[in-house]
Amino acid sequence: MEKALLYKEWKKTHVFTLTIGVIGIILMVYIMLKLGRSFRMAGMEHLWDVIVNRKQFLFRNLKYFPIATALCLGMAQYFPEVIQKRIKLSLHLPLPEKKVILLMYSYGVGILTIVYLLQLIALLVFSGINFPYEFTINALLTIAPWYIAGFITYLFVAAICLEPVWMRRILITLLAIALIYLFFLSDVPAAYQSVNYLLVVALVMVFPFGFYSVQRFKEGKQ
């Protein structure tokens, strides 16, 4: 049953899933080619100056990719469920309703994790070859809030789409914008180093929002 539900999610979103996967790979290739060109044209000394003295982050093109992909995947997955209240079909399946939503979440989070991991591995390999260990750790700490924001965006899109009450939809959207904005306050590398655990706490707190939306849908709130 679980496999069938995941199959349905794949059928629904495979075009978006493959598209974001391809865009993610293209983006990484672009970043690597661009940096490789800089190595050759300006030299490593210049790049080092940019990184250390001017506090520039070399992978900043990745910044909005996680939230953009999460937004697209979330919409592709949950928007069709609210057209004609199609979510009723899933909730009527002979599975506990929370499990149905959890499986839908698992699919989306799983796809995002794969796409994000592909980028992370590419970044680790590229950075490991070209930069010292400390730089790589710093890069990971810098991009961590962006990727956590990606997962939070996905959870918010699910909650907003599944929410039956328009006023609450607007409130959740405003909350989402405010919370996600906090993840992009600073461009300074590793700026969130000391508060990264708080971002994970935020992620955990957003997790049940979609379940509350489904509960309200079940109660017929309008």
Added chain:
Amino acid sequence: MGTNNIVECKNLTHFYGKRCIYENLNFEIPQGRILGLLGKNGTGKTTTINILNGYLKPRSGECLMFGENSANLSPATKQKVGLLIEGHVQYPFMNIYEIEKYYSAFYPKWKKEAYWELMKLLKIDPKQKLSQMSCGQKSQVALGLILAQDPELLILDDFSMGLDPGYRVLFVDYLSEYARAESKTVFVTSHIIQDMERLIDDCMIMDYGRILYQQPVEKLLNDFKRFRFSSNGQSFEGLEQVMHPVTIKGKTEFYSFEKKEELERVLTYSGFKPTDIKEESLTLEEAFIGLTGKY
């Protein structure tokens, strides 16, 4: 749960804001019966279906399906309930093979022959997605899936919505034959009452805030008649037996559960001269209009 009652709704009360939809609504659906819910727009048909499906929490009261509260059905009970959502909603991104494969995983008694028998009637490319099908074709897919699920209770919300006469007849014939042969319990709504007449055993006619009538269709059509006679335009006020009288150019038409002889006596006593009174049998649609009024 009462003997053989698959569905029991007890003291249902619901309001939208301050507007009362109904108060203390009670009804049951016995095993093996096909119950049609009829009512004008805004009388609470969809509200009732939503409560029954667990997609609306009533202000008070409860609906039991197989003895479980419909708001919290167990997976085992959901397996016994086939649900057709208004507009024959299904997944438009699947084709008929994919959707059959998908649903078959959830139902151990899956009867794929029932599904494919209906699909043979569709003149479609097997790879055609549901999004590219007509409303009638989609209705056949949705019905085929429910029949393959082999549920004990079928809940069909406005099954005739968007269907042309051919598909409506096909839908009713298939459903009727299946439900009667397998002794299935069916709860159905439709805005096309002609279709209901060919399908249902019992009817529940709703008016604003209450159930007007709940009996077998046969009994309704036997007991409830239309009468016509020439009148002089007198008022029918106080005559409880006379329902929805209309007088146009000296010809009066009304509906009643009373026998013709009793009506003649009552009308004569009230000052009418019903010498040419005629009794007419009704279709279910006409009986519905007779009970609820034209407006």
